[in-house]
Amino acid sequence: MSTNPAPDDVTPQLPASVAGKSAEQIEDILAMIDSGELDATTAQRAYLAGAAFALREQAKLTATN
Numbered sequence: 001m002s003t004n005p006a007p008d009d010v011t012p013q014l015p016a017s018v019a020g021k022s023a024e025q026i027e028d029i030l031a032m033i034d035s036g037e038l039d040a041t042t043a044q045r046a047y048l049a050g051a052a053f054a055l056r057e058q059a060k061l062t063a064t065n
Contacts, residue, residue: 014055016062023055 026048032038
């Protein structure tokens with residue numbers, strides 16, 4: 001049985017450019033939701049916003065390592 005690594009042991013998995021580009025694409029989707037072009041529930045929008053944030057943070061971590 002494997003155990004999950006402690007938060008300090010986690011290393012980014014995506015290159016910074018990939019994580020950053022993915023965040024940009026999600027942010028484009030969020031803009032489409034905000035403009036009314038796409039429909040999404042509050043929960044769906046929040047999920048996407050969280051994913052974009054996590055990818056931006058991962059891009060920062062990867063860029064500095």
